[in-house]
Amino acid sequence: MSDAQSFLTGNGDQRQTLVVIFLRGGADGLNLVAPLEDDGYYRARPRIAISRRECVPLDGFYGLNPLLKKLEPAYKDGSLAIVHAAGSEDATRSHFEAQDLMEHAGITGGGWLGRFLRAHNTAASGPLAAVALGRAIPECLRGAPATTVLQSLDDFSLGTSGARLTQSLARLYGMQTDMLASAGRDTLAAIRRVEQLRHEKYQPANGADYGPDDFSRGLVQIARLIKARVGLQAVSLDLGGWDSHFGQGTLMDPLMTRLARGLSAFYQDLGDEMNHTTVVAMTEFGRRVEENSAFGTDHGRGSVMFVLGGGIKGGRVLGTWPGLSRDVLEGPGDLPVTTNYRNVLAPILQRHGVSEKLKQVFPDFELHPLPMYG
């Protein structure tokens, strides 16, 4: 047993962290990022469209929903890229089927994030390499080498009876020099590090202003773990409730506020650490282009993806805009998907250390990675 991992050696932590945010329920991409210069948008949504005046202008064609204004600085810094008309090939418009397909990345075994971690050179052997914020391991992490499910940092410990045990373990694992012993010492160090974090009052950096909701709380935990350099490689976090069949405004407005406040605080809080962090936000499908009688929208196809992170060439809305004319729309009147979500994830995974085995992460799919890094 040689080849010891040293993921807890302070600034020796070379690992990059990928934060995957799933907007469950089918988030309306047209309401998040509106195609201001496509008249079809206003024709289809006479009552719920966002006006050109209200929108945060992005590139002359698209505008950000005013409730996402807090994302504007990251966009202007070039750290935030948006991909429009993005989504999967699943046309069932069923939440379950579409989420399942997106998380597995096709009709295949395991989740894409799980396969990514398996394919990663370092084999994700750290105790905190993969974390799911929440109550259960999401499907995208299925098959990952070891996943820590936590709602708060308290979950990463040996419990109340563990204090004395920890000392004895340190004694037994401290006496040897092989790979197992060093893994034991690393694990003990991670426990101590997290323990310290638990006792410190966390002060977000750079005046970052997180919200009081679960989404922001989750991002705070992630920020703390990243800063503590515990070897976090991939982490998943959900923001659910986007199924806006009626009263779209009442439903989506608070979620957009939470999304923007959380992400912008995270971006500010991490500061330079953002260089080795990527956040990607995705949803299982977008909504029908035309509004329905209840001021809502029904299940559709294409939506948007947000990519926030170091190294990307952001400040752009990527992807091909298909237009909204009748002949372009898919099925009952849905925005077609012009960028498969795998082509957004692929360049990110490459940056995060998996290139040759990308085919293993996304099997049965011809990849055309979106040029996000240049």
Added chain:
Amino acid sequence: MNLTRRKFLKVGGSSAALLATVGCDRLPREVRALYEPAKNSGPFAPPASEQIDAVTHALNRAAFGARPGEYERVKKQGATPDEAAAAYLDHQLSPEKIPDDETDYAVRRFETLAQPLGELFEYQEELLQNELMRGTLTRAVLSERQLFEVMVQFWSDHFNIDPSKGDAKWLKVADDREVIRRHALGKFADLLRASALSPAMLWYLDGRVNRRENRKDKPNENYARELLELHTLGVHGGYTQRDVMEVARCLTGWTVRSRNRPPYFEIGKVEFKLHQHDCDAKEVLGQKISAIPDRLNKEDRERLGQRELDRVLEIVTRHPSTAKHISTKLCRRFIADEPPAGAIEKVADAFTQSSGDIRATLRALFASEEFRRARGNKFKRPFHYIVSALRATGAKTDAGLEIIDYLRRMGHAPFNYPTPDGYPEPAAPWLGTLLWRWNFALAVSENKLKGTRIDFATLQKNSGGDDGLMAHLLGRKPTADEAQAYHESGAGLALMLASPAFQRC
């Protein structure tokens, strides 16, 4: 006698009262099995050597660790530890001669596992997955046929299927029973053929959509590639991309009835469709397979088309790379992460000479000096760890979902590996799982797992006190440091289960 759950519920209501009045020995056998305390409940002699001896070694590697008293029982089978270990391994190689009623009764509570293929679709996939995992865990903990269970796990990895794909959600249950378990200690060729025609495998590796109805159709190579790369020759086994394509062509036309496509009966049935089969000539690994002539009648053409599968499997099974590949994997499992070349050669010879007889192959492995010497150098994978902890503590367990959850967190829940290569065997990818092992050690020793109970006082008493208990758990006398830490920790049992020595096998 078959004890179904309904029947059990019927007897169950009155059995507590029965117990009180008539005592255990007069109860019907199937009820007794559920109430009887774990075996080996009397005092026993734990290992007394400074280093792991051959008996503990055999129990560590060919089984999922020793239960209370098991070391002593095995040791009595020979004049020396080596002889005793040899006798044990020999016995384990004939599982059909080992009675295992307790396990059979325990597993019967998972009713879906006994359902015929077609019936499986009547169940929620989550129930099937859970019962399959719990059944597997129950058998690993309880079964007297330990080597058989170890080999079931070995082949489940070798012919890995992640049931989250398509109809495999239902069909994997049948694959486990009729492919893996039926042939785990049989002939490799039979196992391979059963796997090739397993409906779950046809789903998982897309064999069911491998067809060539006309010249334009491109066969699906997924299964063909994994057949050569993973199941038989191995990645550097001397085949080419052309061989993969030719094998895929030979296997065109085999498909399985899906629940999403008519006809909606006999779902899961495997069929050969001549019109989807490529009837032109092929060449696999240098061996020619002639075209199927148009002039023959349909039945003859069908027969010849089907026979190409057997022809391909025969070619790959007999290929020397296959013997080497299988032997390397067996040696990695039973000897060392970096298996010694000498052992691989001996085992491969046995494989070849016995025409792929799995027992004969294992017999050669266990007889090797390399196996005998390689003690305590392997890192238990999480499943092995959990099972060995439950066995060592003599836990009564319902293999409940809390335990499955630990396995899931450690990335080693049965049948949850996404890619066809199966869970990795070497230590490196598992080193991040220690925290969960330690938490499990605490939970099991403090009786905090729902449906799992240990009796610490009895275990401690029966093993002759703290020193005996440590020796039982570690398979040898504790070192001075271990003994001291045991007493200082305030949680001696948990510490031993969490110690470096207990992570090894």
